[in-house]
Amino acid sequence: MKITTIIVTAALGLSVSTAIAQDLSEDQQRALTARQAHMGLYGFYLTPLGQMAQDRIPYDAAIASAAASNLAAMAAIDQAAFWVDGTDSGTVEGSRARAEIWTDPDGYAQVQQGMADATAALALVAGDGIDALKGAFGPVGQSCGACHQNYRAPAN
Amino acid sequence: MARWPWIAGLAVLAIGAGWVATRPAPLPATALDGITPDAARGETVFAIAGCANCHAATDGPREVLSGGRAFASDFGTFHAPNISSDPVHGVGGWTDLELASAITRGVSPQGAHYYPAFPYTSYIKADLQDVADLIAHMRSLPASNSPSLPHDLRFPYNIRAGLGAWKALYLRDDWVADAPTPELERGRVLVEALGHCAECHTPRDALGGLDRSAWMTGAPNPSGEGRIPGITPTALDWSAQDIAAYLQSGFTPEFDSAGGSMAEVIHGTAALSDDDRLAIAAYLKALP
Numbered sequence: 001m002k003i004t005t006i007i008v009t010a011a012l013g014l015s016v017s018t019a020i021a022q023d024l025s026e027d028q029q030r031a032l033t034a035r036q037a038h039m040g041l042y043g044f045y046l047t048p049l050g051q052m053a054q055d056r057i058p059y060d061a062a063i064a065s066a067a068a069s070n071l072a073a074m075a076a077i078d079q080a081a082f083w084v085d086g087t088d089s090g091t092v093e094g095s096r097a098r099a100e101i102w103t104d105p106d107g108y109a110q111v112q113q114g115m116a117d118a119t120a121a122l123a124l125v126a127g128d129g130i131d132a133l134k135g136a137f138g139p140v141g142q143s144c145g146a147c148h149q150n151y152r153a154p155a156n
Numbered sequence: 157m158a159r160w161p162w163i164a165g166l167a168v169l170a171i172g173a174g175w176v177a178t179r180p181a182p183l184p185a186t187a188l189d190g191i192t193p194d195a196a197r198g199e200t201v202f203a204i205a206g207c208a209n210c211h212a213a214t215d216g217p218r219e220v221l222s223g224g225r226a227f228a229s230d231f232g233t234f235h236a237p238n239i240s241s242d243p244v245h246g247v248g249g250w251t252d253l254e255l256a257s258a259i260t261r262g263v264s265p266q267g268a269h270y271y272p273a274f275p276y277t278s279y280i281k282a283d284l285q286d287v288a289d290l291i292a293h294m295r296s297l298p299a300s301n302s303p304s305l306p307h308d309l310r311f312p313y314n315i316r317a318g319l320g321a322w323k324a325l326y327l328r329d330d331w332v333a334d335a336p337t338p339e340l341e342r343g344r345v346l347v348e349a350l351g352h353c354a355e356c357h358t359p360r361d362a363l364g365g366l367d368r369s370a371w372m373t374g375a376p377n378p379s380g381e382g383r384i385p386g387i388t389p390t391a392l393d394w395s396a397q398d399i400a401a402y403l404q405s406g407f408t409p410e411f412d413s414a415g416g417s418m419a420e421v422i423h424g425t426a427a428l429s430d431d432d433r434l435a436i437a438a439y440l441k442a443l444p
Contacts, residue, residue, distance in 0.1 A: 054405075
């Protein structure tokens, strides 16, 4: 879990330094910070689920269930306020949100809904044993990839 | 003045000799003799060879190889052609030998060179049984009547005959890494030949040839956006299990998830067996 904390911290740190370099408005900066923290929290809750699914730590129904419920709740919230104009990866150094999020809102909404559906399905069964967890975890990973394929810019 | 015709004549001879030395060389006519294609095995080859990652439409189903995607490069923009089973717009009318020559030698049925945006430069190392299996699987996929688009390349890269010289320099069928065990040997087939990992993960020289001395050490993204990471043990400290899990799920050990073109590559590696993913990992872990 420590690693995830570092990632979240790094994401926040990056966005702060970006603000100085790019002279973002307060609204732009707050949106950038919030959405990068949101992505970091996805990683935070995915970690115990993924480690169980990959047999790296023992299965624990309570931990799995709580993490999956939180993940599903996060994936279901309305994200519209994240996408303030002028904060895409081509405009702001440190932003990895590709302009396609703004130019292809329907496509983006579709992949986001895909994650909401996959995490909701996982939350339903994550407490029912390791096999149920493994079965529902795969589609969650695919939903992450479906979004990152077209809507996330490379890290460097 | 009298010697100009001589020089012109010599130039014509030199160009002629150069053309003979660099003209398209398809597979020999008997290359597929004795091979019985197995379409079921070809499905695995299709997955790891990543055909759909370029030849399926961006928003289309991965089984429909309609072409049309654009790929930016230093030389201009390449458009992946229709390679579906359609007899007119795709490759349904080609013989197995013509397809195998295209895939492993970069030569069209009409005897023209293909650009090495098509990774025949890796597929040349493939076993022809795997290639025949792949072709049998491709023939079972749906037809698309989308016309192929021409490439949009700058001079002099738009002259296909020049590719003969490029091939003479860079088209090699020898392996880069040693493979002293069956697992490493399988990994090498998956990584160096079918998976064509080096095409993105190895840097290129000014003429676009892979720099074998910097094998898998990472490279600029040809699209101009970011860098393709190095995947040698020096560049990537993941365990073999980490690598295999990533190829199966798309998740890094920190549970970040693959993006960009690699997200598409994961579609293919996810369809492999656990043993195959571990063989890829073993190959990468054994690199210098």
